[in-house]
Each structure stands twice: as structure tokens, then as C-alpha cells.
Amino acid sequence: MGTWAAGPFDNDTAADWSGDLDDAAPEERPALVERALRTVLDEPDHLDSDLGVEAVAAAAVVVAHLPGAFPVDSPYAPDFLTAGARLDLPERLRPLAVRALDRVVADDSELAELWAEAGEPNEFLAEVARLRAALTAPV
Structure with missing residues (x-):
């Protein structure tokens, strides 16, 4: 896992996924976001770190895309996002994202295990908690 920080885009796999999202046609991007969230929920076994x-x-x-969200400024985030462009995301993605984050930090998640083995699980868990709090906050 080529990881340089706990941010959601701060690793090789996330940066590659961001690039794929950038390369996709704008109308296809919401489906790619949803697919990434659903994939972890559909995984019945030990969750692979890349999927997480x-x-x-x-x-x-x-x-x-939530009201009042802070701008994304990671150089590894999708370029369209750092440029301020928005997607037409369905509301159903909020609770789906919460469930996906819960799955990523579950006991059978390789990503959570890797952070624990690295001795820095708190950074990762804090980032996931920050995202989860934003998703569950009242609009």
C-alpha cells in the first residue's frame, strides 16, 4: 500500500481511482462513485484494502458535495473536484457512503488491519470518522 497520509486520496490506489474518475465522462462519474461504495458492501468475505x-x-x-463542505485541496483528488466542479449525486449515496465507511473499519477489513500494523490506526480512524460525521450531519 503506497500511502503517504491518512487523507482519503493520499495513497496510490485512491489517486489511481481519482484519475479514473477524472477520465470518465461527467455523466458517468456518479455511477463510478456509487459502484465504489456498493462494492465494499457486496463483499461477503475479508475486504481487500484496495476496495476499501x-x-x-x-x-x-x-x-x-454536501452543503457547506470544505473545498477539496488534495493534489491527488479528482481534478474536477479541486477545480470546484460538481456532480449530480443522488441523495441515496449519503447513507450508502456511511455504510461503506463502516465496512471499511470493520474487523474483517484489510485496510483497517494495515493501518493497525503500521502503528497509526488513529489517523486513519479519525479521517473515516470525520467523513462519517459529515455524512450523518443534518442538512
């Missing part, structure tokens, strides 16, 4: 990373990045995209 993509779900966290997708949840961050959803958070970036």
Missing part, C-alpha cells in the same frame, strides 16, 4: 481505499475516496467525493 476506493470506498473511502468515493465517500470523500460524496462529502465534498
Whole structure:
């Protein structure tokens, strides 16, 4: 896992996913965000870290579209997002993103295990908690 920070876009897999999202036609992007979230929920077994990373990045995209959200300024985030462009995301993605984040930090998640093995699970858990709090806050 090429990771340089706990931010949702601060690793190789998330940066690649962000690039794929940028490369997609604007009308296809909401479906890619939803797919990343649903994939972790549909995984019945031990959750692969790459799937978890993509779900966290997708949840961050959803958070970036919430009213009053802070601008995304990570150089590894999707370019359209850092430029201030918005997607037409369905409301159903908010609760889906919450469930996906919960799955990513579950006991059977490789991503959570990797952060624990690195000795820095609190940074990762704090970032996931920040995203989750934004998603569950009243609008």
C-alpha cells in the first residue's frame, strides 16, 4: 500500500481511482462513485484494502458535495473536484457512503488491519470518522 497520509486520496490506489474518475465522462462519474461504495458492501468475505481505499475516496467525493463542505485541496483528488466542479449525486449515496465507511473499519477489513500494523490506526480512524460525521450531519 503506497500511502503517504491518512487523507482519503493520499495513497496510490485512491489517486489511481481519482484519475479514473477524472477520465470518465461527467455523466458517468456518479455511477463510478456509487459502484465504489456498493462494492465494499457486496463483499461477503475479508475486504481487500484496495476496495476499501476506493470506498473511502468515493465517500470523500460524496462529502465534498454536501452543503457547506470544505473545498477539496488534495493534489491527488479528482481534478474536477479541486477545480470546484460538481456532480449530480443522488441523495441515496449519503447513507450508502456511511455504510461503506463502516465496512471499511470493520474487523474483517484489510485496510483497517494495515493501518493497525503500521502503528497509526488513529489517523486513519479519525479521517473515516470525520467523513462519517459529515455524512450523518443534518442538512
